[in-house]
Amino acid sequence: MGLAGAAIRELVEAHYDSLYRYAFRLSGSAADAEDLTQDAFGKAIARHGQLRDATKARGWLFRILRNDYLHSVRDERRRKVVSLESVGELPAEPPESPPDVDPTRLQGVLNELDESFRTPLILFYFEDFSYREIAEQMDLPIGTVMSRLARAKGYLRTRLAPPTADD
Amino acid sequence: MDRTLAIALLAFDRPGGAGELPPAERAAFDALVAADPALADYARRRAAEDAALSTAMAAVAVPPGAKSRALGRLLARRSAALYRRRVTVASLAASALLGVGLALGVAHSLRPTLDAYRAAYDNERAIEAPELAVRAFLAGRGLPPGLPLDLDYARYLEHGTQPLQGRDVPVVTFVAAPPNTNRLEFVKVYVVTDRQFKPDNVPAAQSSLCTTTVQTDARAPGVTWVLVHTAPLDLFVKLQPRLQ
Numbered sequence: 001m002g003l004a005g006a007a008i009r010e011l012v013e014a015h016y017d018s019l020y021r022y023a024f025r026l027s028g029s030a031a032d033a034e035d036l037t038q039d040a041f042g043k044a045i046a047r048h049g050q051l052r053d054a055t056k057a058r059g060w061l062f063r064i065l066r067n068d069y070l071h072s073v074r075d076e077r078r079r080k081v082v083s084l085e086s087v088g089e090l091p092a093e094p095p096e097s098p099p100d101v102d103p104t105r106l107q108g109v110l111n112e113l114d115e116s117f118r119t120p121l122i123l124f125y126f127e128d129f130s131y132r133e134i135a136e137q138m139d140l141p142i143g144t145v146m147s148r149l150a151r152a153k154g155y156l157r158t159r160l161a162p163p164t165a166d167d
Numbered sequence: 168m169d170r171t172l173a174i175a176l177l178a179f180d181r182p183g184g185a186g187e188l189p190p191a192e193r194a195a196f197d198a199l200v201a202a203d204p205a206l207a208d209y210a211r212r213r214a215a216e217d218a219a220l221s222t223a224m225a226a227v228a229v230p231p232g233a234k235s236r237a238l239g240r241l242l243a244r245r246s247a248a249l250y251r252r253r254v255t256v257a258s259l260a261a262s263a264l265l266g267v268g269l270a271l272g273v274a275h276s277l278r279p280t281l282d283a284y285r286a287a288y289d290n291e292r293a294i295e296a297p298e299l300a301v302r303a304f305l306a307g308r309g310l311p312p313g314l315p316l317d318l319d320y321a322r323y324l325e326h327g328t329q330p331l332q333g334r335d336v337p338v339v340t341f342v343a344a345p346p347n348t349n350r351l352e353f354v355k356v357y358v359v360t361d362r363q364f365k366p367d368n369v370p371a372a373q374s375s376l377c378t379t380t381v382q383t384d385a386r387a388p389g390v391t392w393v394l395v396h397t398a399p400l401d402l403f404v405k406l407q408p409r410l411q
Contacts, residue, residue: 008241016234021227030230038237045241098215101223125217125224130187131179150178156220 003048012041015061018126022062025122026069028111036072040065059129063137066119073115099160109159117152120145124153168195170206177213297323301339308337310358315382315392319405324353331393334363343402352398361389369393 003011019040023033043064044051051060110118119138123129134149135142173196181187188196200210293300298320302312304327324342328335337358342351369391372379380400382392394400 003245005242005245008245009238012234012238012241016237017229020229020233021225024227025224034230034233034237037233038240041237041241042244045245094209094212094216096212098212098219101219103223103226106220106223122224124181125221132187146179153178157216160220 003045008041008045011044011057015058016041018058019061019065022122022126023065023069025107025110026066026115026118027073028107032072036065036068039068043068059133059137062123062129066137070115094157095161101160105160106156109156112159113152113155117148117155120149121152121156124149168192168199170199170203173199173206174209177210180210180213180217293323293326301326305337305358310337310360311384311387311390314339314356315384316394316400316403317405318354318356318403322403329355329357331357331359332364336363341403343398345398345402352396352402354394354396354398354400354403357393357395359391359393361391364391366391 016037020033020037023036023040024030027033027036040061044057044061051057110121113121116138120134123134123137129137131142131145131149135145138145140148176188176196200206301314301320301323306312318339318341320341322341322343324340326337326339329338330336331338339356339358340353341356342353344351366389369381371381377395377397380394380396382394384390396403
């Protein structure tokens with residue numbers, strides 16, 4: 001038997017907003033984010049028997065959503081625009097004053113990154129996910145996650161830094 | 168912990184959080200940062216940058232009504248799934264009913280035709296060679312073919328199964344007419360096994376007209392012969408007890 005109506009309502013109420021934000025940051029599109037979010041809930045409801053620990057519902061939903069996203073863009077992934085290997089040395093110094101980050105500009109920079117760097121960055125800044133949880137989400141060793149995260153943060157800093165007189 | 172390691176760790180510090188270092192290492196890290204103004208400034212700038220990025224990352228407006236739309240679709244999909252499941256269950260039940268009906272119909276049509284000749288032949292065999300017929304009957308049921316007493320097959324009447332406490336039990340019946348009486352005495356030999364009844368010691372018993380005698384044989388474990396008779400067994404016995 002599937003989840004009862006009340007349980008579905010509870011699940012959606014508890015996780016819709018954060019899941020939508022994650023979907024938006026992954027896909028960069030409001031329409032895709034809405035579709036991805038609904039599909040993730042639909043799959044989670046259909047497979048709710050697989051969730052052994054209800055306290056891990058959030059991570060489980062995020063994982064389902066990411067898999068759906070990867071599936072939907074599997075043909076597009078080859079044309080990703082930026083290889084972090086080609087970026088070279090990244091600035092290690094944080095700016096003197098807190099940057100004024102425009103969310104739209106941030107999305108533009110995120111879209112430049114390959115998903116393998118974008119996902120740890122998004123999950124990291126959503127704060128609730130530990131390195132271990134991000135590693136589980138991505139089926140990667142924790143060291144790989146930390147390495148990708150450091151490079152992605154460096155790239156983000158470079159791209160979001162205000163233009164200098166030399167630019 | 169030295170300054171270089173502390174700077175490296177700061178790159179992985181969580182925005183707004185206490186980090187994921189073990190408590191002892193976290194304490195050493197915090198002490199080092201607190202004691203080094205340049206490092207503290209570096210940590211402050213890192214934290215401010217992370218906080219700004221974290222705020223920007225979360226600044227995604229959920230479209231008005233998106234949650235309600237999703238919820239409505241999910242609930243509608245669930246209702247449709249439940250309906251489909253009910254239809255499937257009803258279809259399966261109807262199919263099962265049809266299957267049972269067909270099976271009953273087939274079983275009905277496969278009933279054997281009554282063979283009058285076979286009925287006559289089986290009885291004839293019992294009349295001509297009653298002991299052989301009884302031995303074959305008992306052996307066919309996995310029972311010792313012989314009876315515990317050497318009953319006189321000249322007095323054999325019939326064999327078959329009869330209910331005993333609601334269970335069908337093989338039974339062989341002998342009859343005798345004592346001299347100078349018009350009564351017909353009988354002995355019925357029930358052959359029971361411990362698969363049908365508990366193998367506790369069964370005592371002999373007597374009612375107004377019948378006596379029950381119980382026989383066992385060490386060579387046939389698990390089998391008990393219950394003889395219900397209206398006259399002393401001598402009347403039906405030819406020789407001494409035997410079991411083959």
